[in-house]
Amino acid sequence: MxxxxxxxxxxxxxxxxxxxxxxxxxxxxxxxxxxxxxxxxxxxxxxxxxxxxxxxxxxxxxxxxxxxxxxxxVGGGSEGEEPSPEAVPITPEKVMIAQSNGVANPERAYATFLISEAALAMDFDVVIFGFMDGVTVLVEKEVRKVKHPQFPPLIEKAEEVLSNDNVEAYACELSVQARGITSEDLLEGVEIAGASKFLRLVTDPGVEVVWL
The missing domain is CATH 3.30.110.40 (TusA-like domain)
Known part of the structure; x- marks a missing residue:
């Protein structure tokens, strides 16, 4: 063919x-x-x-x-065409990246934004929620330190993902307070949110949670 x-x-x-x-x-x-x-x-x-x-x-x-x-x-053929049994469209939902490791684990730090990028390509909306040490993947000065020879600098990937209109990003209020982080330290587009926001997201049946 x-x-x-x-x-x-x-x-x-x-x-x-x-x-x-x-x-x-x-x-x-x-x-x-x-x-x-x-x-x-x-x-x-x-x-x-x-x-x-x-x-x-x-x-x-x-x-x-x-x-x-x-x-x-490519799907979406002419009217009356029988679709493949396996080719059943899914309804786009929201993917939440729950990040608890932070920049101390570069592989997981990169995964935060690489998985987000893949989810966006699949037409999912994305939420990134950093808690515990995971908040450091949302702190600009920390993200700028992370580089890997196989990937672009982490700051480039983070800024690219966070600039997408279909991405929300939150830093856990308790975690930023415990580390002396302020809103000015966070990457552009990141908001500080509390436990209620986190719990609403992880218990929402329309949100698929990826734990990192």
Whole structure:
């Protein structure tokens, strides 16, 4: 089957390939075929989940000499067309990143914003809530210290995510008080919130919580 578009996502760090595919699918017409090439089966499975969750049909996933090849048929076809049993659209909900580790764990600090980026690409709204040591991922001077050779500086990723209109970010009031943090220390767009806000979010059935 000849694809309408090809996307080479090899070499991109997670969640880069998923974000790239999500953006590409938004630009394509119903019924068109997208061919994606990625480095590993794990990334391919992530893309498969994304595509099917957004109402597209995954036609093929196969390992080749060049990497793992995925064929995706864009959903939303002509009236009367039978949808794939697996291609059932989901209703976008809200994802909450509950961050309790902070910049002392760079991998989890990056994950706060990389997972947020992936969620936004999947049309979820995002809430980031930093509590305990996790508030440090929302403190500008602390975030500026974190760098990793595989990723952009953390401050760049944080500012990019927090500037999105579909992102809310909160720092736990108790945690900032305990650490002498003020609102002026926080990244732009971050608000200070108390336990009631946190509890309303984690008990809301429309919010999926990711604990970091």
């Amino acid at each position: 000849e694809p309408d578009k090809r996307l080479d996502a090899r070499g991109a760090a997670c969640p880069g390939p998923t974000v790239m595919v999500a953006e590409e699918l938004k630009e394509m017409e119903p019924g068109q075929i997208l061919e994606v090439l990625v480095d590993s089966e794990g990334i391919a499975n992530d893309i498969k989940d994304l595509a099917e969750g957004e109402g597209h049909e995954v036609l093929e996933v196969e390992e080749t000499d060049e990497g793992v090849r995925i064929l995706i048929k």
